Amino acid sequence: MAIDRSIIGRESPPAVFEVEKGAIRRFAAAIGDETPAFARGEIAPPTFPTTFRSPVPGLALDLRRVLHGGEEYVYERPLRAGDVLHVTRRIEDCYEREGSLGKMTFYIVSAEGQDGDGEIVYRSRTTIIYR
């Protein structure tokens, strides 16, 4: 598969997500994290932004061929129940690498979540490996 580097720089329109108490509780319970503030659904665990699912512009991948290579989160403050986040995604880079499983394509996708006041709450950087 020839890679299309023209997708680099593509950005999604903001997708809006409300941080709900029940969703925090279920997420913490699935991890087995009994931290009281999470179990009460007040503060969201650090990896909660993974629940904000929105399309990456220009990427339509067969999930069975997708590997998650890495993930980074940087927080300006913790996410709390009631926060409404506006999340934009951007394709930062894509390149091919020869690996043990043959030729693989790497996609680096960043995201930024802003609250209702336009303040940045978190940033993320995802490495997607497509084989």
Add this chain to the structure above:
Amino acid sequence: MYEGELSPGQELQTLVKASVTKVQLLRYAGASGDDNLIHTDVETAKSVGLDGVIAHGMLSMGFLGQFLTDLAGPDGVKRLSVRFAGMVHLGDVISCKGVVRAVERQEGDRTRATLAIWAENQQGERVTTGEAEIWLAVRQR
């Protein structure tokens, strides 16, 4: 965790998680919205050459998130960055470990610790590795 309780080179207290179960993967798939069936459906996992379902990488990152909030409190994490180096299978017992790299006083009288962190399985293989920054509380005088 207070400023002064961590110093460079120090090993952090290990967090040992309960073994990974199928119910946990189903719950995590639902709670996280990750629909990839390689985590929940054996047929799909086998169709891509796996022996069985594998855990979401993000679940092991979630374990490391817990490891950090156990240290720094639910609002004390500044950065969490990982690479998914190996697969986690059903029944695996994951331990979260870490070492303090640096402790630095920041502007605004806050102290930040930088940590090397990883999650390893019962064979001692590091399945998820990375780095984190946490805020340490400053004792009131």
